[in-house]
């Protein structure tokens with residue numbers, strides 16, 4: 326002690342080394358201790374993943390506070406829900422068209438860039454996803470095909486997402502580059518539950534394929550050249566006077582909400 330005080334230079338160096346050691350050990354804990362799921366969607370920027378409600382990781386790292394034994398800076402590093410948990414809530418059943426079905430013949434491979442939302446406009450009793458799947462497999466709908474049909478209970482997948490369907494705009498980009506989602510509207514089916522399940526599926530597909538929200542579009546988005554009108558009123562119950570408006574923006578908000586759950590960093594998922 327006496328020697329330390331007697332030599333101001335030694336005292337200063339010792340103090341500095343103590344401060345540096347404390348800071349870096351905390352930093353090591355913050356980065357290395359996250360564990361579990363940490364990634365964002367492939368190809369998606371992290372610029373929109375700032376923690377909310379002022380719970381910034383930098384201030385947390387500075388304070389070193391902890392709750393339930395988990396440092397704040399660690400809790401802030403992961404999304405609030407695991408993507409596969411969200412997907413499990415959609416209840417996807419695969420029931421692919423055979424390669425001999427008309428809807429699959431001549432289709433090519435694709436890397437999806439868009440998600441196109443439709444509704445079946447099929448009000449027949451029992452026109453649920455399984456019934457549509459059967460019709461597609463038996464080539465009862467001509468050469469039409471799409472990727473998923475969704476109702477209040479399930480989502481049935483008809484095609485792998487790396488194969489084109491015929492659901493939007495003949496040989497246009499809607500068919501060439503988009504995953505087609507059809508929402509059921511048969512009697513007795515809850516439209517609100519169907520919309521919610523569809524929003525979850527769209528959010529998961531955005532995450533999986535790195536598709537931004539701006540490329541989740543209604544069928545209306547794709548002009549059908551040679552048709553009158555070229556822009557179809559589809560999905561009609563999510564459009565206003567046949568065009569994207571308040572209802573479509575509401576659907577986009579819901580998709581964003583679910584996408585944020587699985588991508589934006591927040592504390593909930595980490596401490597549960």
Ligand SMILES: [Zn+2]
Nearest residue numbers: 443444544559
């Ligand atoms: Zn449509």
